[in-house]
Amino acid sequence: MRLAEGVEWATHCAVLLAALKEGESLPARRLAEYHGVPSAYLAKTLQLLAGAGVVASVPGRRGGYRLAKAPERVTLLDVVLAVEGPEPAFRCNEIRRRGPAVVAGRAYPPVCAIAAAMWRAEEAWRQELAGTTVADVASGLMSQAPRGARDKTARWLSGVMGRNE
Amino acid sequence: MRLAEGVEWATHCAVLLAALKEGESLPARRLAEYHGVPSAYLAKTLQLLAGAGVVASVPGRRGGYRLAKAPERVTLLDVVLAVEGPEPAFRCNEIRRRGPAVVAGRAYPPVCAIAAAMWRAEEAWRQELAGTTVADVASGLMSQAPRGARDKTARWLSGVMGRNE
DNA sequence: GTCCCTATACTCGGATAGCAAGTGTCCGAGTATAGGCGG
DNA sequence: CCGCCTATACTCGGACACTTGCTATCCGAGTATAGGGAC
Numbered sequence: 001m002r003l004a005e006g007v008e009w010a011t012h013c014a015v016l017l018a019a020l021k022e023g024e025s026l027p028a029r030r031l032a033e034y035h036g037v038p039s040a041y042l043a044k045t046l047q048l049l050a051g052a053g054v055v056a057s058v059p060g061r062r063g064g065y066r067l068a069k070a071p072e073r074v075t076l077l078d079v080v081l082a083v084e085g086p087e088p089a090f091r092c093n094e095i096r097r098r099g100p101a102v103v104a105g106r107a108y109p110p111v112c113a114i115a116a117a118m119w120r121a122e123e124a125w126r127q128e129l130a131g132t133t134v135a136d137v138a139s140g141l142m143s144q145a146p147r148g149a150r151d152k153t154a155r156w157l158s159g160v161m162g163r164n165e
Numbered sequence: 166m167r168l169a170e171g172v173e174w175a176t177h178c179a180v181l182l183a184a185l186k187e188g189e190s191l192p193a194r195r196l197a198e199y200h201g202v203p204s205a206y207l208a209k210t211l212q213l214l215a216g217a218g219v220v221a222s223v224p225g226r227r228g229g230y231r232l233a234k235a236p237e238r239v240t241l242l243d244v245v246l247a248v249e250g251p252e253p254a255f256r257c258n259e260i261r262r263r264g265p266a267v268v269a270g271r272a273y274p275p276v277c278a279i280a281a282a283m284w285r286a287e288e289a290w291r292q293e294l295a296g297t298t299v300a301d302v303a304s305g306l307m308s309q310a311p312r313g314a315r316d317k318t319a320r321w322l323s324g325v326m327g328r329n330e
Numbered sequence: 331g332t333c334c335c336t337a338t339a340c341t342c343g344g345a346t347a348g349c350a351a352g353t354g355t356c357c358g359a360g361t362a363t364a365g366g367c368g369g
Numbered sequence: 370c371c372g373c374c375t376a377t378a379c380t381c382g383g384a385c386a387c388t389t390g391c392t393a394t395c396c397g398a399g400t401a402t403a404g405g406g407a408c
Contacts, residue, residue, distance in 0.1 A: 098201030
């Protein structure tokens with residue numbers, strides 16, 4: 001089981017976007033530059049975020065991406081589901097209804113006990129992700145980041161914003 | 166994020182093996198026949214289970230597979246980790262240390278706040294899986310299965326075992 | 331000086347190749363069994 | 370009749386193709402901006 005690489009990028013992007021002031025936005029090119037990842041592929045991930053309503057895209061010359069909601073209202077689950085899709089990780093193929101011991105389909109309960117257990121575990125995972133907001137991880141990253149990195153980020157941000165003013 | 170198909174097969178196989186009497190074993194061929202899945206590929210999954218110590222393989226003409234421990238002592242986490250491997254789903258690539266805001270590596274805390282949050286969610290998932298045993302899902306499947314299916318299974322099992330006596 | 335218009339440059343969005351991992355299959359090594367042979 | 374030996378048939382284990390989905394990239398459509406021109 002592997003989460004897509006884009007999940008990490010998307011989360012970091014959301015954290016950076018959370019640091020923007022009201023009305024500001026960052027284009028995919030700048031987000032990729034800041035995180036040191038290929039711009040073309042990050043664009044694809046950002047499109048997924050935009051399609052799911054996690055970020056909003058601003059078209060036009062001074063356009064870019066911004067968070068669609070307040071950082072306290074965007075959970076990690078929103079980000080993960082936007083990138084990975086809503087399908088559960090465990091897919092039940094109903095193999096209990098195959099083989100020599102099969103009987104008429106009506107007699108089976110709707111959900112296999114194995115699938116139920118797997119999905120219960122996934123639900124716990126989602127619950128934990130839903131309990132963590134982008135604001136939480138943003139403050140966590142902020143407080144744990146070295147002072148130098150914070151200063152550089154602030155300078156880089158103001159530089160990027162000033163360049164476009 | 167997708168779990169391998171083999172996880173479902175492996176769990177069903179573990180449940181069926183839990184129904185065996187002491188000293189009995191089922192070969193991969195029979196397990197595949199019972200579940201209606203390709204025998205050659207199921208063998209691969211069973212090898213993973215055997216390598217992880219979830220099931221034990223009995224070599225020789227009347228050999229096969231049996232549970233390595235009592236069904237109450239085998240958890241779904243054991244089965245999933247055996248098939249999927251122990252690596253976490255979220256892989257941190259430390260992209261916080263790339264780009265224009267990077268500083269000397271010593272200054273960063275060992276675990277990124279984002280990775281910590283993701284791994285905390287995975288831990289909740291594993292906890293839930295570890296709390297469910299093969300015996301639990303076996304009794305669940307047993308009680309929810311139609312009576313006809315139970316009878317057919319019992320007859321099929323005794324037939325397979327009798328054939329080899 | 332002010333307003334409008336046009337050309338521009340930058341953005342997002344979707345369509346297009348490449349590759350790794352999961353999926354599916356096969357054949358060889360090893361062992362308990364069954365039968366035959368000798369005592 | 371009993372024990373031993375050999376051939377067998379069945380098992381597991383690992384090595385080998387194929388397909389799906391993730392990774393990576395590009396180019397076209399659209400829009401806010403900047404500049405120039407007319408009034």
